[in-house]
Amino acid sequence: MSELSAAAYVQEKRLCIIGIYDSAWGPIPFSHGCACETEDGPIDVGMDQPIVVTQAIDESQKVIMANIEREKMRLAAEELVDRTRAGDQNAAATMILVRQNAQKGKGRAIASLKMMLKYAQSKDSTIHGEASTHPAKPNAKVIRVLDQELNTGTCPLRYRSAIMTMLPSLSMLEGSVTLSNGPSLDKDRIAVVIEKMEPEEQKHFVTGFKNWRNTSIKTDDANYRLGRIFGLARSIQLVRLPTTPIAILSKAAGLELD
Amino acid sequence: MPFPLIPVGIGLLAGVAAWAQFGREKTKMTPERQKIYDAAIRSLKDPAGLEALGIAFKNEGLHTEGNLLLKRAALRQLTPVQKAANRAKWKSGMASKNPKEVLEIADEFEERGATGAAAELRKYARGLLGTPSE
Numbered sequence: 001m002s003e004l005s006a007a008a009y010v011q012e013k014r015l016c017i018i019g020i021y022d023s024a025w026g027p028i029p030f031s032h033g034c035a036c037e038t039e040d041g042p043i044d045v046g047m048d049q050p051i052v053v054t055q056a057i058d059e060s061q062k063v064i065m066a067n068i069e070r071e072k073m074r075l076a077a078e079e080l081v082d083r084t085r086a087g088d089q090n091a092a093a094t095m096i097l098v099r100q101n102a103q104k105g106k107g108r109a110i111a112s113l114k115m116m117l118k119y120a121q122s123k124d125s126t127i128h129g130e131a132s133t134h135p136a137k138p139n140a141k142v143i144r145v146l147d148q149e150l151n152t153g154t155c156p157l158r159y160r161s162a163i164m165t166m167l168p169s170l171s172m173l174e175g176s177v178t179l180s181n182g183p184s185l186d187k188d189r190i191a192v193v194i195e196k197m198e199p200e201e202q203k204h205f206v207t208g209f210k211n212w213r214n215t216s217i218k219t220d221d222a223n224y225r226l227g228r229i230f231g232l233a234r235s236i237q238l239v240r241l242p243t244t245p246i247a248i249l250s251k252a253a254g255l256e257l258d
Numbered sequence: 259m260p261f262p263l264i265p266v267g268i269g270l271l272a273g274v275a276a277w278a279q280f281g282r283e284k285t286k287m288t289p290e291r292q293k294i295y296d297a298a299i300r301s302l303k304d305p306a307g308l309e310a311l312g313i314a315f316k317n318e319g320l321h322t323e324g325n326l327l328l329k330r331a332a333l334r335q336l337t338p339v340q341k342a343a344n345r346a347k348w349k350s351g352m353a354s355k356n357p358k359e360v361l362e363i364a365d366e367f368e369e370r371g372a373t374g375a376a377a378e379l380r381k382y383a384r385g386l387l388g389t390p391s392e
Binding site for chain 1: 300
C-alpha cells in the first residue's frame with residue numbers, strides 16, 4: 001500500500017494538490033496550492049504532463065514532504081511525552097537524548113525538543129494552589145527516572161538535561177518535592193540550570209523563583225514555571241534546617257509551630 | 259369545665275418550634291462567628307484569647323470549633339523545649355522520603371490542633387507519592 005495518496009487539479013491557473021500520508025502515527029492530511037499556467041481540469045500526477053505542470057508538481061512535492069516531515073516529528077514528539085508520562089523509561093531516556101542533542105545545536109533535535117515542550121506545557125496547567133489537569137495517571141516511574149538523574153547531581157550536563165526534559169511533565173508539587181530530595185539547590189547549582197538560557201528566559205526563571213508562592217500571575221511561560229518549582233523546592237530544603245523558621249514555607253504552619 | 263385541648267395544643271407546638279429554632283441558632287455557625295473563628299485560627303497567638311474564644315464557642319454548642327481553638331491555646335502554652343521538639347518532629351517529616359511516615363506525623367499534628375502544619379505535611383506526602391493534584 002502506498003504511503004501517500006493524492007489528487008490534483010488546476011483551477012484558475014492554480015495547481016491544487018490534496019491527499020493523505022499514511023504515517024506510523026496515523027493518517028496525515030495535506031493540501032498545497034501554487035501557480036500553474038495551464039487549462040483548468042484534473043491532473044493525473046502519474047502521467048506525462050506539460051512542463052509547466054511537472055514543474056509545479058515538483059515544487060509542490062518539496063513543500064508537501066517538508067510539511068509531512070514536520071508533522072511526523074510533532075506526532076513523534078507528542079507520543080514521546082505521553083509515553084514518558086505513562087512511565088516508559090525508554091521514552092524518558094530518548095527525551096533526555098533529544099535534549100542533549102539540542103544542547104549540542106543539532107537543528108532537528110532543537111525542533112523536536114520545542115515540540116515536546118510545547119505539547120508538555122499544553123497538557124500541564126498545574127500551578128501551586130490550583131487544580132491540576134494532568135497527568136491522568138500517577139507517574140511514579142517517571143519520578144524514579146528523574147530521581148536517578150537528579151540525585152546524582154555530579155554531572156552538570158546530565159543534571160540540566162534531567163531538569164529541562166523531565167520537569168515539564170511533572171506537576172509543580174511533584175517536581176518541587178523531587179528536586180528538594182536531590183542535591184542542595186544553592187546558587188551554583190541554579191546557575192548551572194539557567195546558564196544555557198537566553199537572558200529573557202533567565203529573567204522569567206528568576207521571577208518564578210522569587211514568586212513561587214504567587215498564584216495570581218497567570219502565565220504559560222515554561223521558565224517561569226520552572227523557577228517556581230525551584231523556589232518551592234529551595235524553600236522545602238531550607239525549612240528542614242534546624243534554625244530556619246517554618247513560616248518561610250507555610251505561614252499557617254509557622255503560626256502554629258514557630 | 260372541660261380542658262381547652264386545642265388552644266393548649268397550639269401553645270405547646272409553638273413552644274416546641276421556638277425551642278427548636280433557639281436550639282438551631284445556638285449551634286449555628288453564623289457568618290459573624292465564622293469570621294471570628296477564621297481570624298483566630300489564622301492569626302491569634304495569645305493563648306488566653308484562644309482559650310476564652312474556645313470556651314465561648316463550646317458554650318454556643320460549636321464543639322468542633324471550640325475544641326480546635328482550645329487545642330491551639332494548648333499549643334501556644336507549650337514550654338520552649340516542647341515547642342522545639344514539635345518543630346524538630348515537623349521538620350523530620352518534611353525531610354522524610356517515606357510518604358507513610360509523613361502522613362503519620364501529619365495525623366499527630368492534626369490531633370494536636372496544628373492543622374496548618376498537618377496540611378503542609380500532607381501536601382509534601384502527595385509530592386512524594388506522585389499524586390498529580392496540587
